[in-house]
Every structure is written in C-alpha cells, then in structure tokens.
Amino acid sequence: MTTDSTSKNEILFARAQQSTPGGVNSPVRAFRSVGGTPRFITRAEGPYFWDADGKRYIDYIGSWGPAIVGHAHPQVIKAVQAAAANGLSFGAPTEGEIEIAEEICRLLPSIEQVRLVSSGTEATMSALRLARGATGRDKIVKFEGCYHGHADSLLVKAGSGLLTFGNPTSAGVPEDFVKHTLVLDYNNIPQLEDAFASMGDTIACVIVEPVAGNMNLIRATPEFLQRMRELCTEYGTVLIFDEVMCGFRVGLGGAQELYGITPDLTALGKVIGGGLPVAAFGGRADLMQKMAPIGPVYQAGTLSGNPVAVAAGMSTLKLIQEPGFYERLGAAAQRLVDGLTEAATEAGIPFCGDAVGGMFGFYFNHDIPSTYGQMMAGDKERFNRFFHGMLDEGVYFAPAMFEAGFVSAQHTDAVIDETVEAARRVFKRIG
Numbered sequence: 485m486t487t488d489s490t491s492k493n494e495i496l497f498a499r500a501q502q503s504t505p506g507g508v509n510s511p512v513r514a515f516r517s518v519g520g521t522p523r524f525i526t527r528a529e530g531p532y533f534w535d536a537d538g539k540r541y542i543d544y545i546g547s548w549g550p551a552i553v554g555h556a557h558p559q560v561i562k563a564v565q566a567a568a569a570n571g572l573s574f575g576a577p578t579e580g581e582i583e584i585a586e587e588i589c590r591l592l593p594s595i596e597q598v599r600l601v602s603s604g605t606e607a608t609m610s611a612l613r614l615a616r617g618a619t620g621r622d623k624i625v626k627f628e629g630c631y632h633g634h635a636d637s638l639l640v641k642a643g644s645g646l647l648t649f650g651n652p653t654s655a656g657v658p659e660d661f662v663k664h665t666l667v668l669d670y671n672n673i674p675q676l677e678d679a680f681a682s683m684g685d686t687i688a689c690v691i692v693e694p695v696a697g698n699m700n701l702i703r704a705t706p707e708f709l710q711r712m713r714e715l716c717t718e719y720g721t722v723l724i725f726d727e728v729m730c731g732f733r734v735g736l737g738g739a740q741e742l743y744g745i746t747p748d749l750t751a752l753g754k755v756i757g758g759g760l761p762v763a764a765f766g767g768r769a770d771l772m773q774k775m776a777p778i779g780p781v782y783q784a785g786t787l788s789g790n791p792v793a794v795a796a797g798m799s800t801l802k803l804i805q806e807p808g809f810y811e812r813l814g815a816a817a818q819r820l821v822d823g824l825t826e827a828a829t830e831a832g833i834p835f836c837g838d839a840v841g842g843m844f845g846f847y848f849n850h851d852i853p854s855t856y857g858q859m860m861a862g863d864k865e866r867f868n869r870f871f872h873g874m875l876d877e878g879v880y881f882a883p884a885m886f887e888a889g890f891v892s893a894q895h896t897d898a899v900i901d902e903t904v905e906a907a908r909r910v911f912k913r914i915g
C-alpha cells in the first residue's frame with residue numbers, strides 16, 4: 485500500500501477539486517464528516533470495490549442502495565450490454581418501459597400506475613406536485629431527519645449530506661417555498677395529531693421514509709405509520725411513502741408490505757435501476773391519471789425510461805425474486821450487526837445495531853435510536869475513528885455517522901466474518 489502523500493487517491497482528489505466543487509458530484513462522497521481523502525473507485529465486483537491505488541474494500545454502501553445483487557452481476561451486465569447495442573436513447577416509448585412498469589405494479593399492489601423518472605429527487609418532487617395538484621392544497625408535512633432528495637420544498641432541515649455539514653437548510657431555497665413545509669419529529673404521534681387538528685384541511689400530503697435511512701437507520705413504529713394513514717384518510721391528505729431507499733431493500737414488497745400499510749403514492753429509486761438512473765413514482769390510479777399528458781399535473785424527462793437503464797433495473801428486479809433472496813440478505817445484515825455489537829462489547833465500547841432486510845445501522849449509543857435527536861447523540865468522534873480504522877483494514881462503511889449501510893446478495897458469511905474480525909481489531913485500538 486502507498487502512503488497518503490503518494491496515493492493516487494490523493495492526487496485525483498487534488499485534481500478533482502480544480503474542476504468540481506469539493507472534488508465530488510454528491511456531497512457525502514467528499515469525506516467531510518469523517519475527514520481524510522475520498523477513495524476514487526476504479527472497479528467493483530460482488531461485495532468488493534477497488535480504489536485508484538489498487539486497494540480492495542468490502543463495500544457496505546452498494547452505491548447507496550442500488551447494488552443489491554452485488555456489483556457487476558453478470559446477468560445485469562449482459563442485459564445492459566444487449567440494450568446498449570440497440571441504441572442508447574430514443575425519446576420515444578419502448579416495450580421495456582411497459583415491462584418494468586408492469587413488474588413494479590405487480591410487486592407493489594398499492595401502485596396501480598407508475599411513471600418512470602431518472603432520480604429519487606425527481607420521483608419525490610413529482611409526487612409532491614401531484615399531491616398538491618390533486619388536492620388543491622399547498623402545505624406538506626415531512627419529518628426531521630428524513631431525506632427526500634434536493635427539491636426546494638424538501639430541503640428543510642433535511643438529512644444526509646446536509647446533516648453532515650450541520651446546516652439546517654440549503655442556501656438558495658426561497659423562504660416562500662419552505663413556508664409551506666411543516667417539519668415534525670419522526671415517531672411522534674401526538675405532534676402529528678396536533679398538526680392535523682390545527683391545519684389538516686390544508687395539508688396536501690405527508691411524505692415519510694417508512695424505514696428511515698438518512699439519519700442512520702431508524703425504524704418507524706407501526707403505530708406511527710398507522711396513525712399517519714388514519715389521519716391522511718380522515719383529512720383527504722395524500723400519504724406518500726418515500727421508498728427510494730427501503731423499497732425492494734427491506735423486503736420484496738418494501739416497507740409498505742412489512743408494515744401492512746397502503747400509501748396513496750410511493751416514490752422508488754435505487755434498486756429499480758440496478759445501478760443506472762431509474763426512479764419512479766406511482767400509486768392510486770385516480771391520482772396518477774392526473775398526470776400529463778392526460779391530466780393537469782406536468783412532469784417530463786428526456787431520459788425517463790431510458791432503455792439501457794431500464795434493462796439494468798429489470799434484470800435486477802428479476803434477480804431479487806429468486807427464492808430465498810431476502811432471507812439471505814436479511815441474515816447477512818443481521819450477522820454483521822450482531823458480530824459488530826459483540827466485538828464492540830468485548831472492547832467495552834457502547835454500541836448497538838439494527839437491521840431491516842438488507843439495510844443496517846450501527847450506533848455508538850447505548851440504545852437503538854428512534855428519533856433524529858437520539859441518533860445525533862451518538863459518539864461521532866468514535867464513529868470517525870472506527871470508520872478510518874475499518875478503511876485501513878479494507879472495509880468501506882458509509883463515510884458519515886448519519887447514513888445507513890447496505891449489504892448485497894454477495895456478502896457471504898465469509899465476507900461478513902472477515903469484516904467482524906477487522907472490527908474486533910479496530911475496536912481494540914479505539915476502545
């Protein structure tokens with residue numbers, strides 16, 4: 485291994501900062517929260533990726549969710565190559581778009597109709613516009629710590645990269661936009677009831693990550709989501725589940741199946757593109773029928789339903805339906821969390837973890853958090869030392885305490901056990 489000063493990562497990072505703000509195209513990649521030099525990735529396969537110095541890492545980000553079948557899965561690559569050979573983009577409809585739409589509707593029964601877009605941000609932004617267009621109301625409710633992409637009206641105390649920088653909001657978002665966004669505490673039922681009691685008739689939609697993955701991993705309580713569903717129904721408010729991260733991740737039917745709650749609209753992304761840009765929003769047909777070209781709510785995209793991206797998504801959706809897929813994925817995440825917890829406890833470090841399907845969180849706290857505030861109380865300095873210790877050992881966790889982690893179907897017991905052994909060494913060093 486080369487030292488930092490001669491590292492190719494170091495050289496690339498210095499060069500990147502000349503042409504791109506902060507040297508990255510999405511903030512969390514810059515390692516601002518943990519310090520140090522981001523790794524520039526050259527290739528990935530199965531549970532691993534390699535950086536510019538040729539160092540191998542066990543990857544627990546999986547492109548922040550999409551790489552659920554493992555990197556460069558041969559079937560996905562083959563599907564992409566076949567699609568690419570027929571042309572990259574047509575700006576006209578294709579049969580592949582019908583197939584993936586039908587598959588999504590079949591797998592998530594709450595989705596009667598779906599519209600494909602290219603990013604999770606577009607999916608949530610469009611779902612909001614539809615909710616507002618359908619109800620004729622302006623107000624929206626979101627929850628502190630949930631991240632729904634970077635649309636203006638959602639960048640209100642949003643999570644993810646913003647949390648990392650400690651900014652409650654982004655510059656450049658007009659006050660006039662965010663005055664319609666009410667930010668409530670996650671898992672706080674009385675507060676939600678108060679909000680509806682005082683202004684329920686003016687709330688267009690409630691948008692929620694039913695399993696939150698942008699304030700580390702935090703589960704919604706079943707009661708919280710159930711009460712949300714009841715209130716939305718009572719007040720004619722559209723309930724939007726943002727399953728961009730947890731959809732096809734916590735189980736084949738997403739969080740909505742796990743909790744047995746039917747949202748009016750769902751935003752999807754990540755897994756449905758299998759590593760290429762596909763996202764979607766969909767739900768009740770009477771709502772979706774309000775979309776252009778047949779309804780008054782406008783939305784469009786040059787690359788929406790792109791044939792190469794759809795091919796990657798469709799082949800991924802096939803692979804996740806293989807028998808036992810989610811059982812294995814869930815067992816891998818649980819094995820990791822259990823192993824890490826045991827190793828930390830041996831070293832006398834306050835630590836706990838949680839996993840939902842193929843998503844996991846670990847916390848340098850005594851108890852598993854259920855709100856943003858509790859999550860923020862974790863020992864960030866110790867997390868940062870742990871992160872760098874693991875990076876040295878060749879294990880790549882999310883470079884911020886505020887992010888969930890992901891396993892793929894290629895994270896075998898041997899890969900997990902190798903990770904836990906590395907963690908045992910690191911916990912001893914940082915204990």
Ligand code: PMP
Nearest residue numbers: 603604605631632633726728729
């Ligand atoms: N919603 C959730 C729950 C997300 O986790 C993300 C991205 N991490 C988004 C929306 C935005 O998706 P994208 O980055 O594709 O715009």
